[in-house]
Amino acid sequence: MNKQQKLLPDEMNFAKEIVGVPVEEEMQESFLAYSLSVITSRAIPDVKDGLKPVQRRILYTMLRMGLRPENPHRKSARVVGDTMGRYHPHGDAAIYDALVRMGQDFSRGMTLVDKQGNFGSLDDPPAAPRYTECRLAETAMEMLREIDEDTVDFRPTYDGESEEPTCLPALLPNLLVNGTSGIAVGMATNMPTHNLVEVGAAVSLIMKKRRPKPTISEIMEVIPGPDFPSGGIVINDNLEEIYKTGKGTIRIRAKAHVEPSGKNRQAVVITELPYLVGPERVISKLKELNEASKLNGVMDFKNLSDRESGLKIQITVKPGHNPQAVLADLYKMTPLEETFSINNVVLVDGEPRTLGVYDLCDYYIKHRLQVVVRRTKYRLSQAKARLNIVKGLLIALDSIDEVVSIIRKSEDTAEARSSLMKKFKLTQLQTDHILDMPLKRLTALEKRKLEEEQA
Numbered sequence: 001m002n003k004q005q006k007l008l009p010d011e012m013n014f015a016k017e018i019v020g021v022p023v024e025e026e027m028q029e030s031f032l033a034y035s036l037s038v039i040t041s042r043a044i045p046d047v048k049d050g051l052k053p054v055q056r057r058i059l060y061t062m063l064r065m066g067l068r069p070e071n072p073h074r075k076s077a078r079v080v081g082d083t084m085g086r087y088h089p090h091g092d093a094a095i096y097d098a099l100v101r102m103g104q105d106f107s108r109g110m111t112l113v114d115k116q117g118n119f120g121s122l123d124d125p126p127a128a129p130r131y132t133e134c135r136l137a138e139t140a141m142e143m144l145r146e147i148d149e150d151t152v153d154f155r156p157t158y159d160g161e162s163e164e165p166t167c168l169p170a171l172l173p174n175l176l177v178n179g180t181s182g183i184a185v186g187m188a189t190n191m192p193t194h195n196l197v198e199v200g201a202a203v204s205l206i207m208k209k210r211r212p213k214p215t216i217s218e219i220m221e222v223i224p225g226p227d228f229p230s231g232g233i234v235i236n237d238n239l240e241e242i243y244k245t246g247k248g249t250i251r252i253r254a255k256a257h258v259e260p261s262g263k264n265r266q267a268v269v270i271t272e273l274p275y276l277v278g279p280e281r282v283i284s285k286l287k288e289l290n291e292a293s294k295l296n297g298v299m300d301f302k303n304l305s306d307r308e309s310g311l312k313i314q315i316t317v318k319p320g321h322n323p324q325a326v327l328a329d330l331y332k333m334t335p336l337e338e339t340f341s342i343n344n345v346v347l348v349d350g351e352p353r354t355l356g357v358y359d360l361c362d363y364y365i366k367h368r369l370q371v372v373v374r375r376t377k378y379r380l381s382q383a384k385a386r387l388n389i390v391k392g393l394l395i396a397l398d399s400i401d402e403v404v405s406i407i408r409k410s411e412d413t414a415e416a417r418s419s420l421m422k423k424f425k426l427t428q429l430q431t432d433h434i435l436d437m438p439l440k441r442l443t444a445l446e447k448r449k450l451e452e453e454q455a
Contacts, residue, residue, distance in 0.1 A: 110172070213358065233254075251338070267323075
């Protein structure tokens, strides 16, 4: 029996030269390249559109697949596969997780994905991508709508077969409205969601008041604080400093009120929870405290949430106990009060920076100004090109008998084109449109339409 052939010889002296590299030096160089890739290409959003690369690629893939709001939903697995194969060479689980988060109304101020199926809840994970469907939401279209008008730069994809946008036109101030979170190497970002109307007012204020620029106090008059989709009450004394520096910690407290619950009984009713805290998590903690006999003053608790009335957790207070004192203890011991660390780390021209609210709005304004200028130049060039064609068609219509005569006498299309260009001093593009002009364009009505279009 023949021996298995070997690609490499048994003697390992085939290398011309072996260069010794210290392990410390190799680790530093390799880790630096890895950390740079994670920071710029995965975990930190761009200040212009507020999206991470995976989110941007998912939305762009869905646009190219034709998954617009007026079209039917398509399987999430198909979107994940197209995104992974064309633009994002990473795991399908990470892509699907990003897709799901953009469709969850409890984690985003304004969802970018119109979901169909089980996209999960605060207490349960989403179904597998083969069971769920999706398409672009109207808000996503506002992020993408001007992308085909030369408004943003494109770069080659990872395999060089096609191109992808470096950022989206982003009419929606996505970074402030939807917030973001991400963990990179040596840094992290965590930004809260805000109300769209308030963000719009802040952007308008910064655009109109340039010198002197508005103070943080003036900005906070129109955008007083975060607005989380789950509700809750933001309790903080140094929010002004956080908005100025882009870094700090706030407390979010559940919204509760006291109401009667039977004869001589009162109950604390929770109607809003802190950001990303689910009712089952609260109930689970209450059960744990109850088993440890730490729930002094609490007789009973139950989750009464439903689709009609929304969130409702009822905590019945024992007779003789002050409901407000019981609620204060619950804030301390349960997830009814949580902290949220704000760390506005974003990419500015590929460089990670920590920005305050003013700078976030200002960079958004600069990006949109650039988009509007580029869009206007594109539309102007398109209009000029069309005007050139319309002028050629009108020249042909004014001398239609001569044009027809030249075409009939010509041996072929090339000769007809050459003769028309020479006779009427037309460009090749104008002549081609004249040769392609259907007979219905010879009517007086069609000529008036062309004259109106020219005007």
